[in-house]
Amino acid sequence: MSASATLLLPGTLDLLVLKAVSLGPLHGYGVLLRIEQLSGGALQVPQGSLYPALHRLVQQRLLASEWGSSDNNRRARFYRLTEGGHRHLEQETGRWARVSEGIAAVLAAEAAS
């Protein structure tokens, strides 16, 4: 976790968690690692917020959880994406893309000469 890592924008944690899990079932620490890895260490997930977010997504039925064993043969709770989670991820990805394009366009504007 490098010092240059950026804090997440509010509201984006759920999206990132869904994306991370969509690539394959993960336990909580695995989600953390995968987001850091995918962002090239640019995004820092606050560890304290990760678990409430996971539990919230389970409550919303976007994720499902089950107990399995981790790489070092320890019992761990694994999360995977549900059908609904897939759909939700697609929608939100699209929305994010539009919003960020919009923001980028606005920020790229230059003063008219």
Next chain:
Amino acid sequence: MRRWLHTLRNRRYERELAEEIEHHIDERTADLVARGLDPDGARSQARREFGSVDLVKDHCRDQDRLAWLDELTRNLRFAVRRLRRAPGVFVAVVATLALCVAANAVVFTVVDTVLFQRLPYPAPEELFEVQWSSEQSRGSLRDSVDGTMWQSLADTAPELRACVYSDWTQGVNLIARSPTGAEVATVVERQRVGSGFFELLGVPMASGRGFDIDEDRVGGAAVAVVTWRLWRDRLGAREDVLGSRLLLAGEAHTVVGVTAERFDPGTGAEVFTPLRASREGEGSGTNYRILARIGDHERAGATAALDTASRSVAAMRGDGFSFEPVPLLQARSGWLRDRLLVLWAAVGAVLLIGCVNIAGLLIAAAGRRRQEMATRRALGGGAWAVTRQLLTENLLQTACGAALGLALAGVAMRWVAGWARTALGLTHDFALDDRALLYTLAVALLATVLFSLAPTARLARTDRSSLRQRGVTDRRSKGRAVLVAGQVALGVSLLLAATLLTRSLSGLSSADPGVELEGVVSGAVSLADANFAEAGAVREYFASGVEALRADPRLVGAGAFLSLPFQRGLNMNFTLAGDDDRHLTVVNYATPGALELLAVRHVAGRLIEDRDRSTSPLVAVVNQTFTELHLAGRQPLGARISLMGAEREVVGVVGDVRQVPSFSASAPLARDVPTVYLPADQFPVEAMGMVHTWFQPHWVVRARATPAAGTEALRSAIERLEPVTPIARISGLEEARARALAVERFQALLFAVLALLALVLAAVGLAGITATEIGARRREMAVRIALGSSLPEVVRRAILPILGVAAIGLAIGLLLAQLGGRALRGMLHGIGTDDPWSHLIVIGCLVGVAVLACAPPALRLLRLPVASVLQDEA
């Protein structure tokens, strides 16, 4: 709530949450160690990075909490807060609902217990009463049979499981040894039933058996079955009671059975003896009833058997006779059915009125909450979420109202149940049981839905734009006016029904009884007793009794009758001399001077005198109705009638006396019942025994001073006269009249209570709409006053629409009552559903209520601070 939630989430959840977080920290520690940190340092850094484990756990728990439960808690908490802030509406809603729920619960319990609940016997749906119809009865069913009908049924359909019994109970003398060894004579209610009666009803005996066929034959052994209660209270709960002797009606009876503790014959009988049905004597009239048990698989067989029996009786009578099985429950409660159903409908109307009131209160409250709702919507509360919040509030009110209502019902039930038992003679066990609870719950929930619909829909519809229209309340709410008019209409029809029933009752009870009631005290004795089997015994008893009573200085006079005013009399057939047509008349007997004692009007000829002995010429005194019906156009005095096998001469005519008509019933008490009075000494000896098994003769005295003195004089004289013939049911004639009208009084009073409730609720509804209306038009009124309208003019403008609503409600209500009046028709006597006085009373009441409801807000209008209203709202 929170603690409860914690226990709800089980320990496994906590363990897994801890394990998950521990796993995270372990993994992180392992990673840090892999990056070269020493294990201890790695662990503490992992913990630092993770932050407070407890806080994370708490956040996780927050996410995992059962969402709906959480919302409910929140809504409830909010509702309680709101109700605490505005307790007025809450109290009004809960009180209204409680009254409605209480009334519904009580009436439902009575209706359900009497009409719908199972009889207290095993497989009660198999029990039937065999009734009959003939061409003469034009299809309407008769419940009593004569000995011939029963015998034909028993002979032609032996496979039918049926028995014959009498549903009349009579007081008979029981002499039992008290625990101290003294012999005590009391009067107990005796019912006579055929063999197989207890077996058919199916409640096993506590000990012993019912009657067998030999005991149920004329000349069979004298046996008796006693109820558990009699065995406990009068027979000292002796273990060796079976086979013991009981001196019943002057005759030794062997006790062969004790019924189960909870056995209820439905008649209040305490002791049973065999019926010994026959074709002669009492069996020549329709004095029996037939009970049958028909199982599901026996239906076809039973129908065929009844058809065969019907044909054999029809062949004998030649009048299209037909037996018809009627479910026993229906046969027993039929006489109350219409009254109870009407009562049920009335209480339903009260509930509707209450719901409208509550809806009105909530709509008014909603008007004040538009701001709040609009804010909630603006902050992102969905329509459904807002609706849920409102429903939660209403459910909370419902729960409080229902709970309070049930508590009220519990109190009222005890009163109504006691009344139903003593006044209506119902032996049911009235209790708010689980059926009543379920019904009440359903009623309360239905009420919630009903009274929540309108206001909730309005509030949930409130959108964000309402925020801007601050202070602008609804225009005149037409919907609410319609509801209030409907409510007034229901109230009016209930009030009219109650008024009609009350006027009918007061007509019946204040009508001229044909006798003078004041100071008259009567008491019943049982002469169906071996001591009175001898022809002379009864005569001697009456003669010496009259003598003893006349000697008492506390009494004006004394006498005896077979039946008294306000009672049901004995029916007999008679013929007029020179005519073979048989007619029915009530036959009574009286001792010399007894008619004068009651001050029965003396119309012509003479009354019964001392010279009318058993050996002197047979005479009769008839009443005016008798002469009008049967001696019209003739000189009644000297007419000869043939009655109970002997011809007698009419020597006198007396006025009509009000009594319970035993045939051609038109009213619970009637004066137009043809009646023949015979001298007690001349009553046919052969008929005496039979008649006295049905009727207990009455001693009558008139006290010089207080009725209490009369009571005492009567009791001491009669019990000294014949210690084994105790006198029972001593009461004034006024009480006898009240007893005869008990059903009418029960109905009229319950209706009056319901109508009062309805009227109060309707008044509250009117007051509510007036207040809202005037509140909403304050500004308009202020402007009018400022522009120079006179105050009376303004008040008139404000009140008129409300009075209009009341008037429309009144009109609809009267119309409704006309339509529903059909149901009441059979229950009104002496007045019709179009009784003008009742209508006037109702209209007067409603006008009064409307004015009362309008007055307070109108008076407030008079003190309207015009300037400040105009400033405020400018």
